[in-house]
Amino acid sequence: MTSSAPSSSSNLRTVLVTGGCGFIGVNLARSLRAAGYEPIAYDNLSTGRLGDGQAAGYVEVIEADVLDADALASAARGVYGIVHLAARTGVIDSVNDPRGDIEVNVGGTLNALLAARDAGASAFVFASSSAPLGSVDPPGHERLAPRPLSPYGASKLAGEGLCSAFAGSYGLAANALRFTNVYGPFSYHKGSVVAAFMKRIMDGDPLTIYGDGGQTRDFLFVDDLCRAVTAVLDRQPAGDLFQLGTGIETSVNELVERLVAIFPDREIPIRYEPARAGEISRSFSDISHARDALDYRPSVGLDEGLHATRDWFVNAPRA
Ligand SMILES: NC(=O)c1ccc[n+]([C@@H]2O[C@H](COP(=O)([O-])OP(=O)(O)OC[C@H]3O[C@@H](n4cnc5c(N)ncnc54)[C@H](O)[C@@H]3O)[C@@H](O)[C@H]2O)c1
Known part of the structure; x- marks a missing residue:
């Protein structure tokens, strides 16, 4: 303890x-x-x-x-x-x-x-x-x-x-x-898509998109x-x-576009691979309840959140 x-x-x-x-x-x-x-x-x-x-x-x-x-x-x-x-x-x-x-x-x-x-x-x-x-x-x-x-x-x-x-x-x-x-700061050990892509960008590795990238998530x-x-x-x-x-529904392709835009100084190769079995094609939430x-009103837009996450990853100690 x-x-x-x-x-x-x-x-x-x-x-x-x-x-x-x-x-x-x-x-x-x-x-x-x-x-x-x-x-x-x-x-x-x-x-x-x-x-x-x-x-x-x-x-x-x-x-x-x-x-x-x-x-x-x-x-x-x-x-x-x-x-x-x-x-x-x-x-x-x-x-x-x-x-x-x-x-x-x-x-x-x-x-x-x-x-x-x-x-x-x-x-x-x-x-x-x-x-x-x-x-x-x-x-x-x-x-x-x-x-x-x-x-x-x-x-x-x-x-x-x-x-x-x-x-x-x-x-x-x-x-x-x-x-x-x-997604956000302190997610270095996570395997979710924003954290995984941030890590790959930091390491200069290509981003892998499974399927056509049209699958959507609620970030x-x-x-x-x-x-x-x-x-x-x-x-x-x-x-x-x-x-x-x-x-809000965001496709993986759109996420990648936004990530590329917030790292203007980096060359970010993108690789497409076959869709993974069992992956859900569309996902977002009805948050009305x-x-x-x-009085839940999410206020951080995707670009703002990705900027904050990028700033943390750029300075984060590697695991
Ligand atoms: N991150 C997401 O996108 C997401 C989405 C849906 C649900 N959740 C849920 O939110 C919660 C937190 O997720 P996170 O993303 O911060 O994950 P995380 O792995 O960063 O945090 C989990 C924490 O629990 C601790 N832990 C694991 N097993 C434990 C145990 N047996 N006893 C005590 N501590 C233990 C770990 O050391 C870690 O600090 C989890 O229940 C997860 O299922 C997360």
């Missing part, structure tokens, strides 16, 4: 962030501080970095696993809320090791919910994804029947179910947020996502599901 600083004495607005040293977690720490919360990170550092967590503004960094129910319950004692980000995040990894994925993602979520319930927490936020929906005609929204295509998607659907059950059975304000393709800048998480903590919905994203219930 590693502490960077003593924890808050009041615990009045303390928020425990599992997976707090990862990409979203280190960005979230800053948002939580700005919104008046005292965030504590809880992370086994399997992909997250201790240094990033310590620099992010957490009042404490606890090095432990979400599968350690006792350690998690002890860390949660007296907190106002829990944001549960810790997970195995790779879709392909989940296909290769479904048992491991389900154990960490479902078992870890159950432990986090039990810790929140037993601590009498006022709010719980679960990091879900669009993966529970599987292949649906976009836009994705909360009323569609989920049909996940991967163990990862199934693990997130199970997590959504557990949140609903803890709201129904114990009155815990457990809310699941479905994140789309999140969400991490600061907008963090504002949504903070809104849930502030408002404490009784237990709900929110589809996030921007509502989050807009109505949380």
Whole structure:
């Protein structure tokens, strides 16, 4: 167990962030501080970095696993809320090791919910994804029947179910947020398309587009996502599901055009390869429920977000 600083004495607005040293977690720490919360990170550092967590503004960094129910319950004692980000995040990894994925993602979520319930927490936020929906005609929204295509998607659907059950059975304000393709600073270790392309540009490698590049995604800048998480903590919905994203559909070809434009000094070769089996062709979100219930209004446009991400990657220490 590693502490960077003593924890808050009041615990009045303390928020425990599992997976707090990862990409979203280190960005979230800053948002939580700005919104008046005292965030504590809880992370086994399997992909997250201790240094990033310590620099992010957490009042404490606890090095432990979400599968350690006792350690998690002890860390949660007296907190106002829990944001549960810790997970195995790779879709392909989940296909290769479904048992491991389900154990960490479902078992870890159950432990986090039990810790929140037993601590009498006022709010719980679960990091879900669009993966529970599987292949649906976009836009994705909360009323569609989920049909996940991967163990990862199934693990997130199970997590959504557990949140609903803890709201129904114990009155815990457990809310699941479905994140789309999140991008931004501190994503060096991520395999998602913006991070992968940024790394390749940094290394002078060609960008590989699978298929014709017409496949679309809903790219969400991490600061907008963090504002949504903070809104849930502030408002404490009784237990709900929110589809996030921007509502804007962007093709991979358009993303690449924008990336080329923000690196005018670099030669960026582009390579097309055959489409990958199972890749979803179109994906974006209907965010009207989050807009109505949380006043969620993503405000960072793709160019602005890509500029901020580029500035971070240009100066980022390589892993
Ligand atoms: N980044 C995205 O685009 C995206 C999209 C949809 C959903 N999500 C979800 O958001 C959450 C955060 O994702 P991220 O992109 O920041 O990933 P990340 O890998 O950067 O962060 C995950 C963090 O969890 C920690 N962790 C993993 N297993 C753990 C365990 N057993 N015990 C304790 N800590 C553990 C890791 O060390 C890491 O710091 C995940 O639940 C992910 O599934 C992310």
